Structures are given as structure tokens and as C-alpha cells.
Amino acid sequence: MNENQPQTELTDDEIRHVAHLARLAITVSEVSKAKKDLTAIFTHISRSSAVDTDGVQPLDHPTELLNHLREDTCSDSLSQQQVLANAPVIKDVYFAVPKVLGEST
Amino acid sequence: MSTTQHIKKNDIYNAFHEIWETEEPSDGVLHGLCIAIKDNIVTKKGTTTCGSKMLKGYNSPFNATVVDRLENAGAVLVGKTNCDEFAMGSSTEHCAWGPVKNPWDTNRVPGGSSGGSAVAVAANLCDAALGSDTGGSIRQPAALCGVVGYKPTYGNVSRYGLVAFASSLDQIGTFTHSVEDAAKITQCISGYDELDSTSYPETHPDLCENLKNPIKHLRIGVPSQYIGSNNETAVNDAIQDAIDTYKKLGASIVELELPLTDVGISTYYVLAPAEASSNLARYDGIRYGHRTDELCSDLFELYSKSRAEGFGDEVKRRIMLGTYVLSSGYYEAYYNNALKIRRLICEEYKTAFESCDVILGPTTPTVAFPLGSTADPVSMYLNDVYTANTNIAGICGISIPCGFSEEHGSRLPIGLHLQCAWHEDAKLLRIAQMFESATTFHTERPGVIA
Numbered sequence: 001m002n003e004n005q006p007q008t009e010l011t012d013d014e015i016r017h018v019a020h021l022a023r024l025a026i027t028v029s030e031v032s033k034a035k036k037d038l039t040a041i042f043t044h045i046s047r048s049s050a051v052d053t054d055g056v057q058p059l060d061h062p063t064e065l066l067n068h069l070r071e072d073t074c075s076d077s078l079s080q081q082q083v084l085a086n087a088p089v090i091k092d093v094y095f096a097v098p099k100v101l102g103e104s105t
Numbered sequence: 106m107s108t109t110q111h112i113k114k115n116d117i118y119n120a121f122h123e124i125w126e127t128e129e130p131s132d133g134v135l136h137g138l139c140i141a142i143k144d145n146i147v148t149k150k151g152t153t154t155c156g157s158k159m160l161k162g163y164n165s166p167f168n169a170t171v172v173d174r175l176e177n178a179g180a181v182l183v184g185k186t187n188c189d190e191f192a193m194g195s196s197t198e199h200c201a202w203g204p205v206k207n208p209w210d211t212n213r214v215p216g217g218s219s220g221g222s223a224v225a226v227a228a229n230l231c232d233a234a235l236g237s238d239t240g241g242s243i244r245q246p247a248a249l250c251g252v253v254g255y256k257p258t259y260g261n262v263s264r265y266g267l268v269a270f271a272s273s274l275d276q277i278g279t280f281t282h283s284v285e286d287a288a289k290i291t292q293c294i295s296g297y298d299e300l301d302s303t304s305y306p307e308t309h310p311d312l313c314e315n316l317k318n319p320i321k322h323l324r325i326g327v328p329s330q331y332i333g334s335n336n337e338t339a340v341n342d343a344i345q346d347a348i349d350t351y352k353k354l355g356a357s358i359v360e361l362e363l364p365l366t367d368v369g370i371s372t373y374y375v376l377a378p379a380e381a382s383s384n385l386a387r388y389d390g391i392r393y394g395h396r397t398d399e400l401c402s403d404l405f406e407l408y409s410k411s412r413a414e415g416f417g418d419e420v421k422r423r424i425m426l427g428t429y430v431l432s433s434g435y436y437e438a439y440y441n442n443a444l445k446i447r448r449l450i451c452e453e454y455k456t457a458f459e460s461c462d463v464i465l466g467p468t469t470p471t472v473a474f475p476l477g478s479t480a481d482p483v484s485m486y487l488n489d490v491y492t493a494n495t496n497i498a499g500i501c502g503i504s505i506p507c508g509f510s511e512e513h514g515s516r517l518p519i520g521l522h523l524q525c526a527w528h529e530d531a532k533l534l535r536i537a538q539m540f541e542s543a544t545t546f547h548t549e550r551p552g553v554i555a
Contacts (some may be wrong), residue, residue, distance in 0.1 A: 015425070022382060022428040023389075024406070024421055025413035037422055037482055038429070044483050045439070058444030059451060061273045061303070062259045062499025062527075068306050068385050070299040078408045082166040086393035095391050098401050 008042040010035050108139050108183055112230045114138030118206040118215070120224040123151045135293055138286075140175055141225045141234040144185040145192050146277065147266040148172050155268050159395045159415030169266020170295045170301070171235060171277055187219030191385065192237055192270045192419045194218045195245055195488040196479065196524040199419040200339050204476055207250060209550035210515040213473040216246030216488070219280070223250040225399040226280040228551060231288055234280040235287050239271050240373050241468075241492025243278045244504035248468035248520020251506045251549065253537075254265040255279050255287040257282045258528050259499030260305035262291065263298035271380035272303070274373075274496040283547060284505065284538045285346050288312040291530075311530040319539050320532065324454040324461040330366040331466030331491060339469045343508030343519040348465065350543055351410050359461045365450050366494065370486055372450070373493040375430050375443035382427030385420070388412060422482065451498045458526040466491055468504040469519030472513065491522055499528045506546035519548075 015034050020027040026034070034058055089096040106114070112124045122144050142148060145155045147165035154160040168176075175182065188330055189199040197205040205220040207213040208228040215224045219236030221245035226234050236243040247254020256278040267277055277294070281287045292312045298304045327348060332341055348358060390396035390411025397410035416424070430439035457464060468522040469488055479485045495502040497504025507521035521540065525533035541547055 010429075014429075018425045018429045018432065021363045021432060023386075023408040023412055024416070024424065025406075034422065034425060038426060039485075040475040040481060040483050041374060041422075041426060044486075045374055048368050048371045048375070048442060048446055049438075051365070051368055051449065053442055053449070056445040056448055058441050059448035060444060062451070062497075063303060063305070065260075065303070065306070067302060069302075078166050083165065083392075086163055088390065088394070088396035096389055098403055098407055100404060103284035 008039060008046050009048070010038050108181065108231070112183060115228065118208055118211065118224045118228060118405050119203050120186055120205055122154065122156070122185045122187045122221070125151060126180045126482055129185060130181045131177065133463050135290065136179035138180050138233060139183050139231040140180045140290070141183050141186045141222060141231045142172065143168060143188050143222050143234065143236045145188055145237055145268045146171065146235060147268065148182070148185070150182070150183055153185065153268065154201070155191045156188045156202060157415065157417065157420070161201070161395065163393060165266070167266065169370050170263035170298045172266065174294045184218070186225050186234060187407070188221055189218035191268070191381070192218040192242055193381070194241055195241070195485050197221060198205045199417055201417060204543050206476070207473045209251065209517050210473065210542030213475055213517070214249070216249035216469070216473065219244040220246050222280045223247055223252060223254065226250070226252045226282060232282070233286055235277055236265055237277050237278055238496065239274045239377060240496050241489035243280065244468050244492050244502055244520065244522060245488055247280055247504040249473040249518065251285050251534060251546070253281045253284055253503065253505050253547065255290060255291065255387045255503045255534070256495065256501060257295060257530050258305070258501040259297045259496070260303055261309060261528070261530060263301040263304050264555045265298055265300040269384040271377040272382060272384065274377055276496070282457065284534055284541050285363065287503070288316050288534050291422060293504055294323065304467040305528070308428065310528065312531050312534055315531065316535055316538050317542070318535065319354065320462065320535055321353070321355070322537065323463070324359050325351055325356050325362040326457055326461030326464045328361040328363040328366065328466060330363050335490070336441035336467055336470045337472065337480070337507070337512065339458060339472070339510035339512050340470060340519055344465070344467050346442065347507045347521045347540065350540060352540055354543060361461065361464065363453055363457060365446070365453050366490070368446060368499060369494040370449065370490055372443045372446045373489070373497060374426070374438050376447065376497065378423040378427030379431050379440050380427070381432065382424045384417060385424055387414060390415070399489050419482070424550065431524055447497050450494050454500060454526070462525070462532065464524040466522050468492065470520040472510045490554065495524055499526050500527055501533050503533055505537050505541060506549070507540070507544070508546060515541050
């Protein structure tokens with residue numbers, strides 16, 4: 001993987017790319033505002049690059065506990081009605097979505 | 106007047122998003138105690154919106170573990186308190202239901218993100234409130250509102266039913282008028298929960314048993330990085346007075362160096378948004394939450410438009426920030442590097458706790474600032490400069506009232522921040538109790554409500 005060095009100045013294209021990855025529709029004026037804000041944040045974040053982290057193991061989680069699993073026993077789960085209750089659009093007993101598969105060619 | 110009527114009449118601060126009709130409590134150690142719940146902790150009763158249009162009207166089919174435990178202990182749950190959207194903010198101005206106001210000066214912010222919970226207690230609307238703390242979101246508003254705000258050690262209180270922001274940093278905790286109430290309530294809500302895979306599986310210490318026994322030969326660490334020109338004068342003065350109070354109680358002061366304090370915020374603003382961008386990917390406009398009314402030709406358009414309409418600016422900013430630092434080509438330089446600094450911050454704390462029992466400093470560099478005064482994100486983030494590392498390491502911390510500032514034309518509270526090592530929560534609360542027993546700051550009220 002091509003690992004880039006930290007940079008602080010983001011381009012319009014990078015903002016649009018990140019918004020695409022994050023599934024956020026973004027307008028032209030929002031691109032410009034996001035560029036300004038994120039550039040200021042990355043300028044601050046870049047302070048971290050002064051810390052010597054050579055040879056340090058990353059720490060994902062403060063507890064460093066191993067997974068502990070509960071007993072594999074049957075218990076009640078939510079009803080279909082409860083699961084669908086907060087859905088903005090349902091059809092019969094399904095979540096409704098736009099067409100996923102394309103027309104056959 | 107009933108509790109419900111009392112809150113409805115007196116909540117001129119927008120502290121509550123929902124005020125509930127109360128029910129007859131069960132018997133228990135918290136019998137009759139009126140407690141408010143931050144709006145990012147799910148309750149079967151009412152809605153849970155996280156201060157976001159995305160979850161407007163969301164009705165949880167289950168209770169968070171802490172909610173069940175409070176009810177089982179006899180608490181009266183009075184409603185849901187406003188917060189920054191998805192707990193992202195330090196002022197409770199980023200709330201879809203309007204900003205929350207500080208009862209000490211209604212032109213000023215209460216801090217955030219648990220601003221509504223802090224105000225509910227500070228303004229005497231209820232006895233206590235639950236909040237969540239990811240980088241200071243309990244302790245900072247507690248400091249700015251003059252109440253006790255306690256963030257337990259990570260894993261001590263179940264996160265089951267806390268709407269996830271940054272899972273390795275989030276922790277539920279309390280707002281109270283006294284350290285004793287914090288101990289009593291936390292004793293009821295803490296303990297292993299098999300529904301939270303990061304719940305601490307070992308025996309949890311009793312927080313109440315020795316609470317009022319002072320600690321002998323107490324060693325208080327004061328980092329040079331916590332005192333100085335970053336802070337307002339009144340804040341530095343109040344902290345010096347607190348140090349003098351502890352000295353009179355027999356404590357010795359240990360001078361400390363925590364050089365990574367300075368990079369805490371920059372590390373936090375890589376880790377927390379990275380986790381948030383992943384956690385908030387669940388809001389897809391399909392299973393629950395806001396869905397665009399526009400006709401969408403495919404799933405991508407439905408996701409993108411629903412999310413753009415449902416989320417506010419600060420949440421979108423952090424999702425984009427987190428997406429960027431996790432994206433191909435930048436993961437190593439930003440995210441993985443922040444995880445390495447996280448280990449160094451933990452080691453820095455471990456070394457510090459070899460020479461002292463507790464680390465003392467201000468909770469925030471300033472007192473409450475005016476509503477609308479902090480337009481740029483970085484200035485807002487720096488409010489958490491003294492609190493973020495507590496979460497990065499997962500240790501426990503508490504903010505207790507330690508003075509007032511008259512510098513800004515109104516009387517504004519100052520918070521004393523105490524941090525102890527992992528699972529030394531009982532010791533932390535005892536040390537806080539020593540200060541509270543020797544002072545009267547925690548008894549002062551904004552004076553608006555009798």
C-alpha cells in the first residue's frame with residue numbers, strides 16, 4: 001500500500017472523494033467549507049508527527065482484555081414487528097429499498 | 106408540585122428534550138431519587154434522538170443496561186436531556202433541538218456534549234443525571250455548570266444501550282450535587298454486563314464503603330503542563346487554592362511532567378472520528394432513522410441523501426475526518442500513528458501513578474464561554490485539552506466544583522479535575538470527597554430557582 005506522509009492541505013477532489021466514501025451527498029459550497037475546516041483540523045493534528053513512535057506497538061483499546069463470550073443459550077429476541085417499527089418505509093414485512101439489481105442486457 | 110411540573114415550569118435552559126410523567130418507584134437504595142437520562146442512552150419510554158434529526162422520533166425497543174439498573178434500584182426517571190448531536194461537541198450548541206443555556210449565565214454555554222444533563226442538575230431540576238464521556242463530555246460541562254461529573258474507568262459501567270460514538274473511548278457516568286451521590290448511583294449502575302463485550306469482568310470495587318475515610322499520606326501529582334498561560338487567571342488561582350486545601354489536609358505534592366498532554370487532542374481527533382465514521386455508518390435511511398423524501402434511483406443515492414439531510418455539520422465533519430484518516434494511503438500516517446501515541450499516553454500515566462495517587466489540575470482552561478463565540482472547530486476541540494487523555498488511556502476522572510470566576514461580569518464555576526489509575530475509582534472518589542468535605546463550592550446554586 002502506498003502510505004503517504006501526513007498532509008494538511010486537502011484538495012476539492014479529496015473532499016469529494018471522502019464524502020463519497022462516507023456516503024454523504026455534498027454541495028459545491030459545502031466542499032469549500034469542509035476543505036477549510038478539515039485543513040485547519042489537520043494542521044492541528046499534524047503536531048502528533050513530532051512524537052517519536054518508532055518501535056511502539058499500536059494500542060487499539062484501553063482494556064487489552066481478550067474477548068469474553070456469554071453462554072451460548074437461547075433467549076428472547078426482538079419480534080419482527082419491533083424490528084420494523086422504526087423503519088421509515090416498509091413493504092409488507094420487509095424494509096423497502098430502491099431497486100438494487102439492474103435490468104438484464 | 107410534582108417533579109414533572111417542576112421541570113416543565115423551570116426548564117428555561119432547554120436542558121430537557123423530553124419530560125416524562127413519573128412512575129411509582131420500586132424499593133431500593135436510590136428510592137425516589139429523580140434522575141435524568143442523556144438523550145444518547147436508549148429508553149423504551151419516550152424517544153432517543155441523540156440530539157439529531159437523524160433519529161427524530163426513534164423509539165428504542167429495549168432499555169440500556171444502566172436504565173434497567175437505575176429503575177431496579179428505585180430511581181425515578183424524569184426524562185431525556187439534550188446533548189450535542191451524537192455527543193460530538195463541547196458546548197451543546199450542536200443539538201438539533203436548539204442550544205442549551207448555562208444557568209449561571211444564560212448567555213453562555215453549559216459545555217458539552219452532556220450539557221442538558223449538567224444543567225438539569227445545576228439548575229436543581231432533578232437530583233442527578235446520566236451522561237456519557239468520550240473526551241470530556243461529562244467532566245467539562247460539570248465544570249462549567251458547577252456540579253460533580255464523574256467518568257468511571259472504561260469498562261466499569263456497561264455501554265449496552267449507549268448509542269455508539271467512539272466505542273473504545275465512550276463511558277457512561279454521572280452528574281450529581283455531591284461526590285456521595287456519584288458513588289451511590291455509580292455503585293448501582295456499574296458491574297459486569299454480559300451484553301457489553303468490553304465490560305470489566307472482574308469484581309468491581311465498593312465505591313461507598315470507605316468513601317468518607319480520608320486517605321492518609323496522600324500523594325497528589327500536579328503536572329507542569331496543567332498549570333500556566335493556557336488557563337484563565339481565575340482557573341489557575343482556583344487550582345492553586347485547591348492544592349493548598351489538600352496540603353492542609355496532609356497531602357504531599359509531587360511535581361509531574363506529562364509532556365504528551367499537548368498531543369492528546371490531536372490524537373483524540375484521529376481516534377474518535379475514525380471510530381465514529383465506522384459506528385455512524387449504520388444510519389442508512391433504511392432500517393431506522395431519517396430517510397430522504399427525494400426519489401432515489403439506487404441505494405447509493407438513498408444513503409448519501411438521507412445521511413446528508415439527517416446529520417448536522419459537526420457530525421458530517423467528523424465522519425469525513427474519520428473516513429479520511431482510515432482511507433487507503435493515510436491509515437498508517439494518521440490512524441495507526443495515533444494508536445501508537447495512545448500506548449505512549451498510557452505508559453506516561455503508568456509512570457506518573459508510580460509516584461502519586463492522583464493527578465490534579467483544572468478540568469478546563471476557561472470558564473463557560475458565550476453562546477456562538479466559538480465558530481472554528483479547533484478552538485472548540487481545545488476545551489478538552491485536559492480531559493481527552495483520560496479517555497484515550499481509559500482511566501477514571503472526576504470534576505468537582507472548586508471555585509468561581511468573576512472575570513467575565515457574571516459568577517461562573519470552575520472545575521477541579523482529578524484522575525486516578527485504572528480501576529482505582531474508589532480511591533478517586535475518596536480523594537474527591539476529602540476536598541468536598543473541606544469546602545462549600547458544591548453547595549452553591551445559580552440562584553434562579555429556589
